[in-house]
Amino acid sequence: MDKRLERILPRVQKPARYVGGEYNAVMKNKDEVDTRIAFCFPDTYEIGMSNLGMRILYGVMNNIPGVWCERVFAPWGDMEEEMRKAGMPLFALESGEPITNFDMVAFSVGYEMAFPAILNMLDLAGIPLHSAERTALTPLVFAGGTAMYNAEPMADFLDLVSLGEGEDLTVEIVELHRKARREGWTKQEFLREAAKLPGVYVPSLYDVSYNDDGTVKEIVARDGAPKVVTKRIVQDMDKAYFPVKTIVPSTEIVQDRVTLELFRGCIRGCRFCQAGYVYRPVRNRSRELCAKYCIASCDDSGYQEVTLSSLSTSDYPPLTDLCDDLEEFCAARHVNLSLPSLRADNFSMNLMQRLAKGRKSGLTFAPEAGTQRLRDVINKNVTLDDLLESCRTAFAGGYSAVKLYFMLGLPTETDEDVLGIADIAARVMHTWRESATNKNRGVRITVSTSWFVPKPHTAFQWEPQISKEEYERRVKLLREAITTKTVTYNWHDSDTSFLEAVLARGDRRLCKVMETAWRKGAKLDAWEEYFSLDRWLEAFEECGLDPHFYANRVREKDELMPWSMISSGVTEEYLWREHEKAYEGITTPDCRTHCNGCGANKMVGGKCDV
């Protein structure tokens, strides 16, 4: 072990996350590989190791002969300080070597608040921040993940962006880069070739000009780069790589269990939900294969908990059958199955009851809005009756805690909608009184609200975020309306959601702001401990930009969005149609009821197999 590291570790919190060596970590002989990849997650080990995408691509890249892909996470503040003091560059967990001279540095980016951590990690690694400063072919800095559907605020720093699901595209990028190194291409030659791979976006090949009012005037693709880059997907989930043999961390992580991905995409079409749009269309993994992967993963990892994962697990058609298939194995091996996201319908409840057995802690529902009118606007097709019925079953079955999630500031929201949230909480309470089998234990009802952040590639991408003052007024209104003692109300901190709204729909002028904020100390901004809005406001001021322009402005139908060169497969016409329907309060049926023609079917060759 590195002597400097050995001296640092006794002084930092949770040192086990900085040493690697976990079961199933991939070790290779560095003399026998020609491609070294630093696979970076711009957040802590505990968060990054909980990410299924990271595990999949780690497996995919290490399965390429001659390639050694190693993991890198953002150090916590104490560790960063010690590393900088000791002059120790950011290192990869497997080899313990600095990543400064690796061939490729890849980032998996799931959320905008992780952007500053990317800059900080590059800096810690001693790698120049700007793509333009890195004139050599190596290290190539690229990124993928959901936050890359608008990569503009990071455009200056990334050499290329991999769009959509990375199973195939990552391999193509790695192979092309290997060829470029072997044949001695320049970085420019490589980037121009890479831009020809479907799903690759090379920000430096696009020129963006602006109107006087600050909106985007024109985006011009250069050197043969495509005008629009469409995301990549895995066509057949039964052929997709699944990391059966995956790293088992020796220290506790957030999702410390097997994550079994049942399907990708979502049939529902909630209008605010970016994941619901960008992961289209739905692709199911067969029940047989799911069962096989589940057993094999538990056998190899020794985990005794499996999350049946997806964007909306109760929509998996053979879900009950799958649970039946696994029942015997689970009983014999003390393995528990759990559902991450629960729809407030009876089917989910029954299943939940069955899976939970003895462990009846709490239930979580996300009605998102306080009235049926507003739920229709956002196309969250859940009724109050559904919700109360589910709660009734739960309370009768012995549950004594319910968490309810809502958003404040959704388009068209009125005070009546806000007060509707308090009403729902009161009715859930009433339902408990009527149906609880054991009233002595009491009940805990938690209402949580977040501040709606309009996201690109959704039906609400044109919408403003309401102002901070208005958000706080609505929080206060709701707080005063919740009078029941057993109802706890938590609301999300407004500063983070505001910045998220700015970055989510930012253009590439924000790169300067990003760098300025980072120089002022922004790093792990997904963490309250480190986030400071003041730092960002100062950065905006210094760069002469107005954050409200990005967060709180109504965008017109014909405005050219900064992310217009990126397509999720869902057409902008469809998103606008959904936007209009939202204002008319008309719901859209799910993809299984009938196809609404969003355009994503083109990704699977004509017809979605929902």
Place this chain on the structure above:
Amino acid sequence: MSKLRLLFVKEAQASYISHLDLLRTIQRAFPRAGLNISHSQGYHPHPIISIVLPLPVGQSSDCELLDFEVTQETDGRGIADKLNVGMPCGLRVLDCYEAKRPVKELAFLQAELEMEYDSGVPEGAAEKLRELFARDALIIQKRTKRKELADVDIAPMIKEISFTEKEGVICADVTVQAQNPGLNPALLEKAIIKYLPECAPNFVRVRRKRMLDANGEDFR
């Protein structure tokens, strides 16, 4: 049902695995070795597994012991090899056998302290250290369970100690009381800092070498 004991090495990366995480890690290795761990009775059954003498985070050990129960009938033979297939780096099972001796017979702990001096070992340090640890009383401050600082005399808890010097380091070979109360050998550094600041090392590496019974024989 069988009561088994593991003898294992914990070193390198694995020395940073905390006590709770170590239990989890080893527990996960059991099904891979075809072992079915027994659970306690009751409303919240928990697996029956415990570490004989938890090792402070950052220290290495050649002689860790872990007790557990499995539902199978076995004397433990062959289990070590199976477990080693699924262990993280730095954890290595040496033996698995029926747990016969009660833990209370564990009396002493032999450890090695490697004290590093970045600008060379100070003149006569080994000799001064010998004299220091020959004293009748060595009072240091230690955090109690209630997180308060309290004075403790560590001298009576040190059974034997010797010092040797080699290339920039001084090695202390020390035997201390293992339990009731036990002494963490790393605390020796505190005594040095307090009484012999000129001989305080820049870094100390601690490694458990042997667990001993009251007669100074290996406790297994």
